[in-house]
Amino acid sequence: MKRSNGADETSMKMGEHKIIEIICRNIEHMPNMAAPFGDDVSALYLSDNKVAVLKTDMLVGKTDVPRGMDLMQAARKAVVMNVSDFASKGIQPMAALVALGLPEGYSEKDITEIAKGLNSGAREYGAFIVGGDTNESSDLVISVMLYGIADKSSLILRKGAKPGDILAVTGFFGKSAAGLRILMDGLKAPKGADKLIDAVLNPKARLAEGKALSNSDAVSAAIDSSDGLAWSLNELSRFNDVGFLLDNIPTADETREFAEFNKLDPVELTLYGGEEYELVVTVKPDKWDIAKEAVEAAGGQLIKIGKVLSEKENSWSSDGKKKLIEPRGWEHFKTHL
Amino acid sequence: MKRSNGADETSMKMGEHKIIEIICRNIEHMPNMAAPFGDDVSALYLSDNKVAVLKTDMLVGKTDVPRGMDLMQAARKAVVMNVSDFASKGIQPMAALVALGLPEGYSEKDITEIAKGLNSGAREYGAFIVGGDTNESSDLVISVMLYGIADKSSLILRKGAKPGDILAVTGFFGKSAAGLRILMDGLKAPKGADKLIDAVLNPKARLAEGKALSNSDAVSAAIDSSDGLAWSLNELSRFNDVGFLLDNIPTADETREFAEFNKLDPVELTLYGGEEYELVVTVKPDKWDIAKEAVEAAGGQLIKIGKVLSEKENSWSSDGKKKLIEPRGWEHFKTHL
Numbered sequence: 001m002k003r004s005n006g007a008d009e010t011s012m013k014m015g016e017h018k019i020i021e022i023i024c025r026n027i028e029h030m031p032n033m034a035a036p037f038g039d040d041v042s043a044l045y046l047s048d049n050k051v052a053v054l055k056t057d058m059l060v061g062k063t064d065v066p067r068g069m070d071l072m073q074a075a076r077k078a079v080v081m082n083v084s085d086f087a088s089k090g091i092q093p094m095a096a097l098v099a100l101g102l103p104e105g106y107s108e109k110d111i112t113e114i115a116k117g118l119n120s121g122a123r124e125y126g127a128f129i130v131g132g133d134t135n136e137s138s139d140l141v142i143s144v145m146l147y148g149i150a151d152k153s154s155l156i157l158r159k160g161a162k163p164g165d166i167l168a169v170t171g172f173f174g175k176s177a178a179g180l181r182i183l184m185d186g187l188k189a190p191k192g193a194d195k196l197i198d199a200v201l202n203p204k205a206r207l208a209e210g211k212a213l214s215n216s217d218a219v220s221a222a223i224d225s226s227d228g229l230a231w232s233l234n235e236l237s238r239f240n241d242v243g244f245l246l247d248n249i250p251t252a253d254e255t256r257e258f259a260e261f262n263k264l265d266p267v268e269l270t271l272y273g274g275e276e277y278e279l280v281v282t283v284k285p286d287k288w289d290i291a292k293e294a295v296e297a298a299g300g301q302l303i304k305i306g307k308v309l310s311e312k313e314n315s316w317s318s319d320g321k322k323k324l325i326e327p328r329g330w331e332h333f334k335t336h337l
Numbered sequence: 338m339k340r341s342n343g344a345d346e347t348s349m350k351m352g353e354h355k356i357i358e359i360i361c362r363n364i365e366h367m368p369n370m371a372a373p374f375g376d377d378v379s380a381l382y383l384s385d386n387k388v389a390v391l392k393t394d395m396l397v398g399k400t401d402v403p404r405g406m407d408l409m410q411a412a413r414k415a416v417v418m419n420v421s422d423f424a425s426k427g428i429q430p431m432a433a434l435v436a437l438g439l440p441e442g443y444s445e446k447d448i449t450e451i452a453k454g455l456n457s458g459a460r461e462y463g464a465f466i467v468g469g470d471t472n473e474s475s476d477l478v479i480s481v482m483l484y485g486i487a488d489k490s491s492l493i494l495r496k497g498a499k500p501g502d503i504l505a506v507t508g509f510f511g512k513s514a515a516g517l518r519i520l521m522d523g524l525k526a527p528k529g530a531d532k533l534i535d536a537v538l539n540p541k542a543r544l545a546e547g548k549a550l551s552n553s554d555a556v557s558a559a560i561d562s563s564d565g566l567a568w569s570l571n572e573l574s575r576f577n578d579v580g581f582l583l584d585n586i587p588t589a590d591e592t593r594e595f596a597e598f599n600k601l602d603p604v605e606l607t608l609y610g611g612e613e614y615e616l617v618v619t620v621k622p623d624k625w626d627i628a629k630e631a632v633e634a635a636g637g638q639l640i641k642i643g644k645v646l647s648e649k650e651n652s653w654s655s656d657g658k659k660k661l662i663e664p665r666g667w668e669h670f671k672t673h674l
Contacts, residue, residue: 019439019448019471026452030432030465042468044432046486052389054467056482058436060474095367095381099395099480101438102356111356115363128367130391131379134356137397143436143480145393149383 038239039158040085040223043150051155053091053148057082061103061140066200068183071110071140072117073201078142079121081226083205084277086146088224090156090214092207093127097145101137114142125207154214161221161240161282163310168302170209170279170295173229174255174266175199177273181262190261192254199276206279212298213279218287228274228329233314236280246306246316246325267316274329282308375576376495377422377560380487388492390428390485394419398440398477403537405520408447408477409454410538415479416458418563420542421614423483425561427493427551429544430464434482438474451479462544491551498558498577498619500647505639507546507616507632510566511592511603512536514610518599527598529591536613543616549635550616555624565611565666570651573617583643583653583662604653611666619645 024037034043034051043051059065059078069077079096086093098118102111122129127146135141179196181187189196206224213219221240225232233244251259251270259266281302283291288304295302306316314325361374371380371388380388396402396415406414416433423430435455439448459466464483472478516533518524526533543561550556558577562569570581588596588607596603618639620628625641632639643653651662 016471018445019437020469022445022448023452023455023466023469026449027456027466028460030467033467037468042432042434044467044484046383052484052486054432054434054482054484056434056436056468056480057470058438058472058478058480060438060472060478062475063473095379095391097379097391097393097482099393099436099482100356101395101397101476101478108355108359111359112363115360118360119364123365129360129364130367130370130381131374131393132357132360133394134353134360135395135397136400137478138399138475139438139478141395141397141438141474141476141478141480143393143395143478145391145434145436145482147381147389147391147484149389 034152035155035157036159041089041091043155046149049152051150051152053086053089053150054145055082055085056143056145057085058141058143065140066180066183068197069201071113074140075114075117075142076121077203078144079118080203080205080277082144082146083121083125083207084224084226086148087205087207087210088156088222088279090154090210091148091150092211093125093146093148095130095147096122096127098129098132099143100132100134101139101141102134103138103140104136125205156214156219156222158221158223158236158239161236161242161308163242163308164285165220165282165308166285166288166304167244167246167306167308168281168283168304169250170206170300170302172250172252172303173276173278174269174273175252176203176275177269178255178258180275187262189258191257195254196258203275203277205277206300208298209295209300210279212294213281213291216287216291216294218283218291220282220284222279222281225276225278225280226274228272229280230271230325231274231327231329232280233325234327236282237312237314241312243309243311243313244306245309248305249316250303250305271325272328371489372492372494373496378426378428380492383486386489388487388489390423390426390487391482392419392422393480393482394422395478395480402477403517403520405534406538408450411477412451412454412479413458414540415481416455417540417542417614419481419483420458420462420544421561421563423485424542424544424547425493425559425616427491427547428485428487429548430462430483430485432467432484433459433464435466435469436480437469437471438476438478439471440475440477441473462542493551493556493559495558495560495573495576498573498579498645500579500645501622502557502619502645503622503625503641504581504583504643504645505618505620505641506587507543507637507639509587509589510613510615511606511610512589513540513612514606515592515595517612524599526595528594532591533595540612540614542614543637545635546632546637547616549631549637550618550628553624553628553631555620555628557619557621559616559618562613562615562617563611565609566617567608567662567664568611568666569617570662571664573619574649574651578649580646580648580650581643582646585642586653587640587642608662609665
């Protein structure tokens with residue numbers, strides 16, 4: 001795994017934004033969409049308050065499949081990546097379609113593993129694989145499209161955060177970043193290495209949490225954290241024209257121990273990790289208790305990490321000092337299976 | 338372009354079938370789907386007689402983009418491939434999502450061309466690009482997912498053909514096969530080369546025809562012909578446990594002239610071409626006139642080419658002799674942009 005320095009990462013991310021911006025500029029936009037272009041999902045009205053929700057996200061072997069991840073895990077991850085976006089909007093996925101690009105020479109066992117991984121990723125979250133397409137390609141490519149139906153009013157968008165809202169997340173960060181360092185760079189963990197590696201190989205989408213938050217009507221904006229917590233904050237900041245001040249960096253205990261053991265910065269692993277599928281949400285302050293109880297009733301946790309500010313700057317405070325959160329994430333790891 | 342011999346092609350196609358069969362065997366199937374797994378589209382009930390229709394098909398540069406096709410045409414084709422499947426079921430597409438895998442080094446101009454091609458492919462058929470995802474990959478990969486809403490009763494399936502039904506197509510074949518020979522092998526055409534090349538670079542989906550056929554209620558089964566006419570017949574045969582006897586091989590005039598000039602077999606180009614997006618349908622005999630008039634009123638044509646037989650064998654008759662139609666198509670052309 002190559003961890004980027006700030007400049008590289010920003011240019012990579014700028015590149016992706018630039019690509020999306022160019023595409024946006026050159027297509028005719030559908031009138032009256034239920035979620036703005038660029039949000040985590042697309043939503044189309046079925047009636048006044050029913051929407052069809054659609055999402056596509058592609059897994060590419062060389063950038064999304066780290067050393068140590070098998071085909072079943074890769075296929076499952078391709079589905080989970082998409083489910084996570086549904087989770088961040090509070091939407092139950094119903095069905096997935098999968099377009100596969102397979103390198104030459106895959107065996108029946110390989111295809112079976114892929115099928116089982118796809119099925120597992122879908123069924124864990126109540127969805128079914130309902131169709132697809134197979135092709136030959138140089139890379140392993142697993143392009144998943146997810147579909148669901150929801151009340152328009154239940155859809156949590158990226159836009160909606162207001163100054164004064166509470167910033168919260170559904171779990172502690174940095175486990176995947178640490179796990180990747182173990183898998184890719186051979187670093188050691190003092191204990192709990194299995195848990196760190198498992199975070200990479202078997203990521204979980206926070207669907208129950210997202211649905212509970214949607215039902216609670218307490219959340220003003222949400223996004224998942226697949227590109228890293230810092231990057232998610234940057235996106236929420238951009239969509240809402242607000243900033244964030246974090247007073248509680250949500251580092252997982254295992255990550256802290258791993259960082260200490262390897263003389264790494266736990267904050268770096270927490271903020272600029274990625275390949276993590278927690279939800280990052282802003283909660284209306286008078287509804288904090290409702291939101292927290294709803295998530296806990298769904299078996300999850302909601303951790304207060306800071307607040308929304310009107311000034312468009314993201315920072316975290318430590319020992320009374322304020323440090324800027326940079327708009328960067330984790331560079332994809334460039335390793336073939 | 339490498340044209341396959343029968344054995345290679347069959348094994349390639351067997352491979353694709355085998356892959357789909359393995360996947361089918363290893364996933365849990367959604368109960369009560371409105372179209373069977375393996376049909377050209379997936380369909381999920383929204384109510385007793387409303388269905389959401391979904392389709393995904395992936396374009397891969399090295400197998401789907403012939404020499405001479407630019408990025409705008411490739412992107413447009415990626416959408417048209419999917420629209421053609423909707424067309425074969427008689428369904429109007431509403432929205433498309435696109436997951437892009439882009440090789441390193443694509444310029445702003447390249448991305449602009451891709452965006453314009455996607456938009457053009459969608460808008461020509463009344464759909465909008467509503468979302469997507471970008472990634473880095475070795476090949477150019479354009480994975481399109483199409484969405485629409487329809488009455489369940491309007492959905493034409495692959496299954497439904499009965500012995501005695503009339504076999505018909507929406508256009509003449511072999512233009513793409515000839516155009517590919519011009520583009521890839523440098524063959525010449527006596528006249529109409531532009532038309533043959535255009536069939537490859539700017540394929541059209543028969544959406545108006547498919548919708549007209551759906552409304553006519555005269556069609557018992559349908560499929561598109563993207564893998565070639567022979568292959569489509571093989572699929573319809575497999576789904577319906579029937580056979581076909583063709584007494585009218587639908588060779589385009591330009592293809593006949595091209596074949597004659599180059600001493601090629603026009604029937605080979607017609608049956609075993611591919612990259613063509615005509616519809617192949619079976620029509621209830623007492624509703625032939627209704628079907629034909631409906632397609633003509635939509636600006637298209639419906640050409641009777643044979644009939645459905647109970648014996649599961651596909652053949653064509655010529656000068657009183659019967660020749661078997663082999664279950665093979667056209668091998669994908671392996672050329673990078």
